[in-house]
Amino acid sequence: QKEVEQNSGPLSVPEGAIASLNCTYSDRGSQSFFWYRQYSGKSPELIMSIYSNGDKEDGRFTAQLNKASQYVSLLIRDSQPSDSATYLCAVNNAGNMLTFGGGTRLMVKP
Amino acid sequence: DAGVIQSPRHEVTEMGQEVTLRCKPISGHNSLFWYRQTMMRGLELLIYFNNNVPIDDSGMPEDRFSAKMPNASFSTLKIQPSEPRDSAVYFCASSTWTGQDPEAFFGQGTRLTVV
Numbered sequence: 001q002k003e004v005e006q007n008s009g010p011l012s013v014p015e016g017a018i019a020s021l022n023c024t025y026s027d028r029g030s031q032s033f034f035w036y037r038q039y040s041g042k043s044p045e046l047i048m049s050i051y052s053n054g055d056k057e058d059g060r061f062t063a064q065l066n067k068a069s070q071y072v073s074l075l076i077r078d079s080q081p082s083d084s085a086t087y088l089c090a091v092n093n094a095g096n097m098l099t100f101g102g103g104t105r106l107m108v109k110p
Numbered sequence: 111d112a113g114v115i116q117s118p119r120h121e122v123t124e125m126g127q128e129v130t131l132r133c134k135p136i137s138g139h140n141s142l143f144w145y146r147q148t149m150m151r152g153l154e155l156l157i158y159f160n161n162n163v164p165i166d167d168s169g170m171p172e173d174r175f176s177a178k179m180p181n182a183s184f185s186t187l188k189i190q191p192s193e194p195r196d197s198a199v200y201f202c203a204s205s206t207w208t209g210q211d212p213e214a215f216f217g218q219g220t221r222l223t224v225v
Contacts, residue, residue: 032212043201043216044153088153090214096141096207097166098214102152 003027004091006101015110019076023089023101026070032092033065035074038103039085048074079108114217116202122223128190131220134183135204143214144177144187145201153201159185160207192224 005024013019021035032051036044050056050063050072062075072091076083089101115134123129135142143158157167159179167177174193179185189196199221205214 034213043219046213046215049213092212095165096160096205096212097155097158098143098203098205098212099155100145100153 003099004089004101006087006089006104008102009105010107011104012107012109013079015079015081015108017079017108019079019083019106019108021074021076021087021089021104021106023072023074024070025072025089025091025099027091027093028067028070030067030070030091030093033063033072034090034092034098035061035063035072036088036090036100037085038088044088044100076106079106081108081110084108114202114204114215116200116217116220118220119218120221120223122225123192125193125224126191127224128188129192129196129222129224131187131200131202131222133185133187133202133217135185135202136215137183139204139206140182141205141207141212141214142179142185143203143205144185145203146198147201147219148198156187189222192222194224197222197224 003026035048038044048063050065056063060077064073086103086105088103117132144156147153156169157177162179177187199219201219203214203216
């Protein structure tokens with residue numbers, strides 16, 4: 001079983017809608033959680049980090065963390081075609097080992 | 111800061127040749143990660159260093175792969191001998207290992223093609 005699981009998608013949403021991306025992880029000792037965005041042919045770009053249970057908002061992005069359920073999500077409000085990319089969930093343990101999920105491909109249709 | 115710098119950006123080599131990939135982490139960062147990305151397997155952690163010391167190399171696929179970090183500002187990933195199945199994009203990333211805000215930033219990657 002992979003340590004960090006994501007639905008590979010593609011997730012298709014219309015422009016202006018809310019995109020919801022989900023991630024589960026297996027290591028209960030995980031301490032830090034990240035969302036990266038990767039455009040085709042580019043390197044992963046950090047967009048959100050979250051360290052405690054609850055919600056964290058940054059512009060159109062909201063990260064949600066539930067450590068009891070070992071679940072992390074990313075909501076993108078007012079989705080734009082420029083949001084079309086692969087979104088990678090990453091989890092960091094106490095030793096700073098950073099493990100990625102397989103990514104979810106998001107397509108925002110105009 | 112210029113960010114994480116990797117070289118070369120592209121490498122085409124023949125099977126059996128030695129390949130060396132290079133990485134300069136962000137100044138002040140004390141953790142460095144080497145990842146490999148393919149369509150089939152996604153982003154795989156190969157090895158990571160804390161304070162120049164290799165912590166976990168369980169992701170290194172075979173003895174053909176080796177990585178070093180001789181100082182805080184430089185790391186190499188070597189493949190010897192290279193094989194066509196090593197073709198992938200190799201990313202280096204760095205972060206701080208202080209227990210607070212351990213956000214990792216990636217270099218632009220090296221696209222390796224072994225023919």
